[in-house]
Amino acid sequence: MVPLNHRLTAQIPESTSTLKKKFITNLVLIILLNLLIKPLWIFGIDRNVQIIVGHGDFGLYYALLNISFVLNIILDLGITNYNNRNISQNHQLLQKHFSTIVILKFILAVAYGLITFALALILGYSGRELGLLIFLALNQLLISFTLYLRSNIAGMQMHTLNSLVSVLDRALMIVFCAVLIWGRIDGFEFNIEWFVYSQTAAYLITALVCFLIVAWKSNFPKLR
Numbered sequence: 001m002v003p004l005n006h007r008l009t010a011q012i013p014e015s016t017s018t019l020k021k022k023f024i025t026n027l028v029l030i031i032l033l034n035l036l037i038k039p040l041w042i043f044g045i046d047r048n049v050q051i052i053v054g055h056g057d058f059g060l061y062y063a064l065l066n067i068s069f070v071l072n073i074i075l076d077l078g079i080t081n082y083n084n085r086n087i088s089q090n091h092q093l094l095q096k097h098f099s100t101i102v103i104l105k106f107i108l109a110v111a112y113g114l115i116t117f118a119l120a121l122i123l124g125y126s127g128r129e130l131g132l133l134i135f136l137a138l139n140q141l142l143i144s145f146t147l148y149l150r151s152n153i154a155g156m157q158m159h160t161l162n163s164l165v166s167v168l169d170r171a172l173m174i175v176f177c178a179v180l181i182w183g184r185i186d187g188f189e190f191n192i193e194w195f196v197y198s199q200t201a202a203y204l205i206t207a208l209v210c211f212l213i214v215a216w217k218s219n220f221p222k223l224r
Contacts, residue, residue: 026159033167041170045177049195052181057192064129067120068136074112075144079104080151087155094152094217105148109141135196142203143169149210156217165210172202 050058079101086093116137120130146169153162176198180190 026163029160030163030166033163037167037170037174040174045174045181048181049177049190049192052190053192053195060129061132061192061196064120064125064133064136067123067125068116068133068140071112071116071119072140072144074115075105075108075141076147077108080144080148083148084151084155087152088157094156094214098152098214101148105145109144112141113137132193132196135200139196139199139203142200142207146203146207146210149207149214152214152217153210158213161213165206165213168209169202169206172205173198176201 053061083097083101086097117130117133120133125133146165150162150165153165177195180188180194180198
């Protein structure tokens with residue numbers, strides 16, 4: 001009869017080998033997905049948007065994007081990394097912490113919004129610029145919330161699903177922008193606002209998909 005300690009030792013290489021196989025498989029998958037999606041985005045969408053809307057509007061978009069991006073650290077404050085580590089070690093903490101962290105994220109979102117728009121007003125933006133900034137700030141909120149939700153998916157070792165979700169927003173943006181640019185919609189004129197709206201729609205759908213996955217795993221806990 002083989003002693004227990006020898007049997008446990010014999011199982012360790014097999015477990016390690018399985019983990020390495022999963023890691024390599026998902027690494028290859030995410031590289032292939034990015035090689036497929038990113039060139040389509042850069043050369044198919046981003047370049048054509050710059051040509052269609054002109055340098056003035058695209059420059060305004062990037063200026064406002066920088067304002068929304070520079071303060072997005074307020075939306076996370078290390079929550080995603082902390083959560084990823086904890087869920088990886090103890091899957092049962094998902095149900096315990098999920099509702100609390102969601103409420104905390106919303107509180108941080110309010111603080112982020114107030115500070116971002118205060119900065120925009122100080123810099124002299126108004127009217128159309130603030131309208132665009134609302135959606136760009138919302139995009140940062142959705143990105144942050146999606147990253148938090150993906151940290152739960154990764155923590156539960158659903159790596160293939162996490163890889164697919166990681167490119168979902170960009171894939172949706174490609175589809176939305178392609179329809180708006182080349183769809184030949186009667187009376188429709190593509191502008192920088194529609195570009196931002198497409199991003200918002202893509203981020204929102206991605207966040208909802210991630211939320212449904214995580215909420216299903218955490219049995220829809222009450223927010224508190």
